[in-house]
Amino acid sequence: MTRFGKLLSATAAGALLCATATPAFAQDATDALLLKLKEKGILSDEEYEALLARKSTSTNTVAATNSAKAPQQAAAERLDDKKLVRTMDSGVGLMIGDVAVKLSGSINGFYVHDDGDAATAANTVAGGLATVGNQTSSVRNGLLPGFIKVDVTTNQGGWDVGAHFGLYPGINSNLGNSGANGAGSPQALQTAGIDARQTYITFGKPNFGEIKIGRDIGLFASDAILNDITLLAVGTAAGNAAPSNTSLGRIGLGYIYTDFQPQITYSSPKFGGLQFAAGIFQPLTTIGRSEVNSSPGFQAKVTYDMVPVDGGFGAHAWVSGLIQKHDSDGILPEYTGKAIDFGAKLSYANFGLTGYYYTGSGVGTIGLFLLSTDGLGGKRDSDGYYIQGTAGFGKFTVGGSYGRSNLDLADGELVSNLVRSNESYVGQLRYGLTGWVTLIGEYTHTRSEAHNGNDATSNALAAGAILFF
Structure with missing residues (x-):
């Protein structure tokens, strides 16, 4: 065997010994092996000193690296990733293992002064939304x-x-068991309600x-309220x-309230910008009737x-619709309510x-299936629209809108004080105080x-603030 072959064999043997031994034993064994090779003449004095120096440098480097990694490796070995808690990349919440827990919320309050016409026979409108009285x-x-x-x-x-869970508490007191959004009760020793609007998987x-x-929230008319500045x-x-825990905004004055409803819905992936x-949906009964409906909405x-x-230029456009059959309640006939709407919000x-329009038959006005039929069960047609503009100047945003909802008489229905239309003009000024808090002043004329x-x-004049996080 050549000298080089002997050296290679010795080095391989040393490496094998180091790989199978504990670190302390491997170091001592390697030193002894190199010394024996020198004594047998396999390694010269120069080769022996060079290998010893190289081994010493390598050992010190590895030891230093292992020492630096030891705390992280030990922590990693002890870590159960399913129990790891860490902050999220965005939003308010945290990560627990691979589970994200996000919190979002809002609080608002306004001083509102409302001045309506005097209560007279000529000012009585059944289903009217303008305030009448003091x-x-x-x-x-x-x-x-x-x-x-x-x-x-x-x-x-x-x-x-x-x-997903959504709880909606208000600041105003409610009357007895009238519900979270029922009649207000501005008296001492009262409490506000909590509306559990969202519970879904x-x-x-x-x-x-x-x-x-x-x-x-429903599909029909949801974009109408979500793009409304009075929201x-x-x-x-x-x-x-x-006051109860909600005002009307533009509900019944440009659109029908979409409402929060039990549902099983499917949403497609986005194809470009299209979805x-x-x-x-849970079939809704006609308000004022006691029908039992056999098919869903x-x-x-x-x-x-x-x-x-x-x-640059941006756009959000939508079209939505609903249809629901209402069975006979044993007195009034069955009917089918249906409606369609479309709108667009353009930005530059x-x-x-923003522009919006809806039309329907047998869906009523203000809320779904409210005033949707006459006393004999005949369907009433309805429609409505609103137009809205906003302009931003630094932290200030100026907005204005006009909207109207119309309700027709059913075929053969006698003329009465039933509401024919509700309309309003809104002027609004907003100031972004912080990233969370917005100050708002607003004027609304309702007819x-x-x-x-x-x-x-x-x-009505309103001034207050709303916070989102």
Whole structure:
């Protein structure tokens, strides 16, 4: 065997010995092996000193590296990732293992002064939303009550899974058991209610879409209220003398309230900016009737989004609809209510323009299936619209809107003081005090007209703030 071969064999033997021994034993064994090779003449004095120096440098480097890594490695070995708690990349919440827990919420309050027409026979409008009576002042919630929402999401078996809860407490006192949004009771020793509007589960995949089961906002007319500037403020201040936990905003004055409803809905993935959703809903009864409905309601919506780039042109457009069959209550005949709406919100830089329209038959006005039929069960047609503009100047945003809802008489129905239209003008000024807090001042003029010519008007001033986190 050549000298080089002997050296290679010796080094391999040393490496094998080091690999199988404990660190302390391996170091001593290697030193002894090198010394024996030198004594046998296999290694010269120079080779022996060079190898010894190289081994010493390598050992010190590895020891230093291991010493630096030891705390992290030890922590990693002790770590159970399913129990790891860490902050989220964004939002208010935390990560617990692979489960995200997010919190979001809002609180608002406004001083509202409402001045309506005097209460006379000529000002009586059944279903009218303008205030009739004395001037009133209140400290109240706006169109939104407060809310706290909890979203718990994760991925299991390739599915994005979520549990969602939304509780909506208000600042105003409620009358007895009238419900969270029932009649107000501005008296001592009263309490505010909590409206559990949202309780639903979601599961989906990026290429599959998402299924939602539970209680959440409806599809029909949801974009109408979500894009309304009065959502952040008060709008029409019905019931201001004894306020409940919500005002009207523009509900019944440009659109029908979408409501929060039990549902099973499917939302598709986005195809570019296009997305559609459809679902079956708990059938709603006609307000004032006691029918039992045998089939669910159906709702659907299609949306299109164009995201603005560098403050350029952006757009959000939608069309939605609903249909529901109402069975006979044994006295009044069955009927089917149906409606469709469409709208768009356009934006450029700090300017926005929104337009909306709906039309329906047998769906009523203000709320779904309220005043939808006459006393003989005949269907009433209805429609409505609003137009809205906003402009931003630094922290200030100026907004204005006009909207109107119309209700027709059923075929053969006699003329009465039933509401023919509710309309309002809104002017609004907002100031972004902080990233969370917005200060708002608002003026709303409301007018109601009956089919027999009666009418009523009211004017409301509101000032307050809303916080989102």
